[in-house]
Amino acid sequence: MERHKILIVDDSQMNRELLADMLEDNFDVFEAADGKEAYSAILAGKHDFSVMLLDYIMPNMNGFELLEIMNKKGWIQNIPVIMISSEKDETFVEKAYDLGVIDFIDRPFNERIIKRRIMSTISLSTRQKELSNFAISQFHEKAKDNTLMINILSHIVEFRNGESGLHVVHVSMITRMILDHLLKKTKKYGISEKDVSLICSASALHDIGKIAIPDEILNKPGRFTPEEFAIMKTHSMKGAEMLDELGIYKDEPLVKFAYQICRWHHERWDGKGYPDGIAGEEIPISAQVVALADVYDALTSKRCYKDALPHEKAVEMILNGECGAMNPELLSALSEISDELKNELLKSSLGIQQEIEVPEEFDEELDGHRFDRSRHLVDRLSQLQKKGELIETLTRHVMFELDTNPDVMNLSPLAAERLGISQTIIRCAPDEPESGLFAPGDFELLIERAKQTEPEKPFREDKYLMNIKGQERWMSITTRSVWTEGAQPEYQGAVGIIRAVSGLHAKAECEKVARGGVEPCAN
Numbered sequence: 001m002e003r004h005k006i007l008i009v010d011d012s013q014m015n016r017e018l019l020a021d022m023l024e025d026n027f028d029v030f031e032a033a034d035g036k037e038a039y040s041a042i043l044a045g046k047h048d049f050s051v052m053l054l055d056y057i058m059p060n061m062n063g064f065e066l067l068e069i070m071n072k073k074g075w076i077q078n079i080p081v082i083m084i085s086s087e088k089d090e091t092f093v094e095k096a097y098d099l100g101v102i103d104f105i106d107r108p109f110n111e112r113i114i115k116r117r118i119m120s121t122i123s124l125s126t127r128q129k130e131l132s133n134f135a136i137s138q139f140h141e142k143a144k145d146n147t148l149m150i151n152i153l154s155h156i157v158e159f160r161n162g163e164s165g166l167h168v169v170h171v172s173m174i175t176r177m178i179l180d181h182l183l184k185k186t187k188k189y190g191i192s193e194k195d196v197s198l199i200c201s202a203s204a205l206h207d208i209g210k211i212a213i214p215d216e217i218l219n220k221p222g223r224f225t226p227e228e229f230a231i232m233k234t235h236s237m238k239g240a241e242m243l244d245e246l247g248i249y250k251d252e253p254l255v256k257f258a259y260q261i262c263r264w265h266h267e268r269w270d271g272k273g274y275p276d277g278i279a280g281e282e283i284p285i286s287a288q289v290v291a292l293a294d295v296y297d298a299l300t301s302k303r304c305y306k307d308a309l310p311h312e313k314a315v316e317m318i319l320n321g322e323c324g325a326m327n328p329e330l331l332s333a334l335s336e337i338s339d340e341l342k343n344e345l346l347k348s349s350l351g352i353q354q355e356i357e358v359p360e361e362f363d364e365e366l367d368g369h370r371f372d373r374s375r376h377l378v379d380r381l382s383q384l385q386k387k388g389e390l391i392e393t394l395t396r397h398v399m400f401e402l403d404t405n406p407d408v409m410n411l412s413p414l415a416a417e418r419l420g421i422s423q424t425i426i427r428c429a430p431d432e433p434e435s436g437l438f439a440p441g442d443f444e445l446l447i448e449r450a451k452q453t454e455p456e457k458p459f460r461e462d463k464y465l466m467n468i469k470g471q472e473r474w475m476s477i478t479t480r481s482v483w484t485e486g487a488q489p490e491y492q493g494a495v496g497i498i499r500a501v502s503g504l505h506a507k508a509e510c511e512k513v514a515r516g517g518v519e520p521c522a523n
Contacts, residue, residue, distance in 0.1 A: 003028050004050035004122055009038040009066070010084060011058040015107070019053060022111040023118070035061025035069075042075055050122050053105070055084045067099035076100040080125045082117060167297055168204045170345060174293035176200045177341055181333045182289075189285045195257075199286045202258035206265050206290050209239025236266050237275050260284040265291045270325035288327050292334060295323045300345070311342045402479070402494040407447050415498070420469040436467050446477060450494040455483040458494075463501060474501040 006023055008016050009032045020029045030049070032038035035058055042049070056063040063083060070076040076099075083096050086106045096104075102121050105114055179196045182189070191199070210218060213235050217228050224232060239262035249255050264278065264287035271279030299314035309317075315338050317323055319331055334341075398415030402408070409425040416422060421437055438446070442464050453460050458481040466475045479496035483489040 005030060005048060006118065007032060007038060007041060007049045007052045007079075009033075009035065009052060009058070009063070010055040012055070015055070015084070015109075018109055019114070022109065022114060026115065027118075034058040035063065035066035038066055039069060042070075042079070049079050050125070051118050052079050052081045053084055053118075054081050054101075056087065064095065064099065067096075067101070071099060078129075080121045082121060167301060168207075170297040170301075171206065171290060171293045172200045172203045173344060174296060174341065175203045175289050177337055177344065178289050178292065178330060178333050181337050182329065185333070186329070191285060195253075198254050199257050199261075199289070202254055202261055202286070203290045203293065205239065205243070205258045206261045206294060207235065207239070208242060209235035209237065209262060212238045233266070233274050236263055239263070257286050260286045261290045263287070265294060267291070268324040269327055273324065288330060292318070292326055292330050296334070296341075299323070311338075311345070398498045400496055400498070402447060402450055402496070404491070404493050409443070419498075438467075439465055442466075446479070450479045450481050450496075451491050453479075453481040455481075455489045458483065466498075475499065476501050 004027050006027045007030045008019050010016050010019075011034055013033075016031045016033075020031065023029050027050075030041065032041055038052070038054075039061065054063045054066065063085075067076070067081065070079065070081075080102045081100060082103045082105055083101045084105055084107070085092075085096075087093070093104075102124070103117050105117060176196060179191070179199065183191070183193070183196070213232060217224070217231055220228065240259050243255055243259045243262060244250065246255060261284075263275070264273075264283050267273035267276065267278050267283045267287065268291075269280060269283070269288075271277050295318060296314055299309045299317060300311060302308040315334065318326070319335060398418050399412045400415055401410045403410060407426075411419065411421070411425070419437060425437065425443065437443075446462070446464070449460055449462060459478065460481070461476060461478045463474055463476050465472055468475070475498050477496055477498050479494045481494040482492045484492055
């Protein structure tokens with residue numbers, strides 16, 4: 001096994017030699033005569049030190065000065081420090097602990113005690129790193145799940161609006177690019193990196209109020225009449241009202257940003273927007289940026305009533321004020337990131353998946369809280385879970401996951417409550433197969449269809465006749481399969497939503513089956 005490396009930092013050669021003699025049978029020992037030499041050794045990165053034994057009083061750079069540098073650079077998180085000192089003053093000891101010192105050893109050196117304390121420190125540090133690595137991996141997995149949920153939400157809203165399902169994804173991407181660029185230029189808007197992440201997530205809800213707009217208006221191919229346009233414009237207030245009625249979620253930062261975006265993303269810089277006619281800086285920056293992203297993607301996307309415009313033409317129209325007056329600083333940002341934006345959206349349209357990135361402030365907060373990492377990460381995971389619950393509450397649909405080995409459907413608590421069944425449905429369970437939710441064979445069919453998708457085309461939508469609390473109802477199930485990366489991707493399961501098939505559509509499906517036994521689940 002690889003031996004642990006110990007760095008002894010002491011200006012006394014005698015002390016270094018004494019400690020080295022005690023430790024060299026069990027550890028690889030390295031020496032530094034002062035803080036500057038220790039700094040250089042760490043900076044070189046040639047050795048991954050498991051523990052540092054650090055003297056306080058040294059020339060050139062003393063122990064506290066080195067500790068302050070290690071804190072600023074984040075090294076203290078990876079190199080546990082045991083201080084060599086007989087100082088008993090409480091102020092000294094408190095400062096040492098505040099700077100990250102784990103333990104103290106005193107002269108004369110006791111070989112047995114020093115070895116014990118070094119091994120205890122290594123053990124503590126190893127367990128902490130393992131916990132942090134595990135928690136971070138869980139954060140990444142939850143972040144990926146959260147991205148999938150946002151994709152599903154976009155599919156729900158845009159499917160009803162006759163759009164591709166990419167609109168919400170594009171708006172979020174454009175919003176992040178504009179905000180990131182804006183933050184590099186100015187701090188006047190008072191938004192942090194954390195706020196940027198929340199705004200991008202909240203942007204997915206900008207058109208949630210369209211759920212309340214009648215189909216015949218929402219999907220009308222021609223121009224609206226004045227009466228129809230008046231109804232269409234109500235979607236911004238309806239979305240805000242839905243968010244305002246969320247009860248326990250109402251005060252969540254994500255919901256507050258979502259409320260601003262829903263209500264004011266159709267306001268304009270000159271006050272000629274709706275619903276409130278506010279102008280300039282009265283419009284929250286979150287709503288301003290999403291408004292710009294929304295307009296750009298609407299111009300460059302094909303709709304039932306128009307063809308898509310080229311990127312260059314869309315940018316030109318926005319900059320010329322043809323789509324309404326907008327914040328000059330945001331227009332400047334759009335112009336400056338124009339080429340980058342075009343490339344990123346091209347990747348998205350080709351289905352190139354981007355890696356989930358941990359926001360910078362996440363890493364910074366981890367570095368600042370050595371022993372609070374697990375609590376901090378649990379808080380983050382809880383926030384992501386709340387986002388999923390929020391989406392489910394807003395759409396009034398139910399969400400689930402399909403796991404493999406064995407094949408199981410795991411419903412969210414809210415989904416199980418709405419469907420009136422347990423949270424877990426096991427394929428071919430002997431006592432209560434499929435919990436009576438599906439018609440015979442349909443649960444197996446759902447699983448097989450999810451497995452038959454492809455990594456490039458993971459979405460699938462089918463209709464099933466299901467038993468919802470004792471009543472047969474036509475339901476639409478949309479799944480998004482998850483695949484491993486690599487040359488030979490493997491199916492890992494799926495996430496999905498169940499929603500009711502409304503009105504005439506449901507009646508037509510029933511009539512098809514009644515007339516000739518047409519496969520009800522075919523899509």
